Amino acid sequence: MAHIRKNPTSTFLLIGIFYLTSCADGGHEFDATGTFEADETVISAEASGKILSFKIDEGQQLSRNQYVGYVDTTQLSLSKAQLKAQVRAVLSRKPDISSQLAALNEQLKAAKKEKERIENLLKSDAATPKQLDDVEAQINLINGNIRGLRTSLVNNTNSLDQEIGPLEAQVLQVDDLIIKSKIINPIQGTVLSVYAEPYEQVGAGQPLYRIADLNELTLKVYISGDQFSQVKLNEKVSVFTDDGSGGYRETSGTIYWISEKAEFTPKSVQTKNERANKVYAVKVRVKNDGSYKIGMYGEVTF
Known part of the structure; x- marks a missing residue:
């Protein structure tokens, strides 16, 4: 899946003139004016290589977890095959403990059968105690050889298992990179900009495209200190935009963020005196039926 990096909308946002006192226009008075913006996300490559497929265009609607392309995985697949071959080579050196102990067993x-035979012969004085001692010594020797060989084989197996561990971890790492070579769109939204094309060479972390959910936009406005006490979180406000015929289109919005820190009026305000004023930023969430665009001016009344 592609890497996500949040990006402010400063590239596309033009902060308009914010009226810190009520302004009259065609009979409408507004408490603040601002522009619409969206929460944008820059999707970046998570793998390095040549893009072999990349199927998106500006303005295209993408759903969450939608597959949009992939980066060449040829070298990754070869590396995985090489690692698996190394694992098989190590596994081939692992001893078969049971088969190697079979002869001693x-x-x-x-020897145990011989001991039983001698014990039976001793009962009829057909064997000597020395014969029994010899066979018991032979049994003890064989048991000692079995224990020693088993310990050696187990240690050898454990050593090979430790050798396999890092190789298997590398296989998992390559698998992860292969998965990340697929470009999967992580959020639903509209493609705003495309930064890469098929067959381009990209590196991990390189931006591929920018996307935003335009179903809900933010109208960012600034208010004066006198107005600060008039607004509160989750308050419904009226939002006005030009209707294209000299009038206004009205809808409602909800205040979801109020800055607690005053700042100077943005430099885009036309007069130096107005820019010297201290203001507070307010963000209003507005449902978008397709009429509102990033950078469009809007006015609010509280």
């Missing part, structure tokens, strides 16, 4: 089994 057969010797032990035969």
Whole structure:
């Protein structure tokens, strides 16, 4: 999936003139004026390589988790194949403990039978105690050989397992990079800008496109200190935009953020005196039926 990096809308946002006192225009008085913006997200590549497929255009609607392209994974696949071959080579050196102990276990089994035979012969004085001592010594020797060989084989197996561990971890890392080579759109929204094209070479972290959910926009306005006490979070306000016929189109919005820190009026305000005023930023969330665009001017009344 592509890497996400949040990006403010300063590139597209033109902050208008914000009236810190009520202004009259065609009989309408507004408490503040500002421009619409959106929460934008820059989607970046998570893998390095050549883009072999990239199917998006500006203005295109994308759904969450939609596949939009992929970066070449040829070298990653070759690296994975090489690592798996190394794992198989190490596994081939792992001893088969049971088969390597089989011969000694057969010797032990035969020695135990011989001990039973000698014990039976001793009961009829057909064997000597020394014969019994010899076979018991042989059994003890075989048991010691079994324990020693088993310990050696187990240690060898554990050593090879430790050798395999890092290789398997590298396989998982390559698998993760292969997954990240797929460009998966993480959020629903509209493509605002495209920064890459098919067959371009990209690096991890390189921006591919910018997207924003335009179903809901933010009208950012500034208010004076006198107005600060008049607004509160979650308050409904009236939002006005030009209707294209010299009038206004009205809708409602909700205040969801109020800055607690005063700042100077933005430099886009036309007069030096107005820019010297201290103001507070207010963000109003507005449902968008397609009529509102990023950078469009809007007015509010509280």
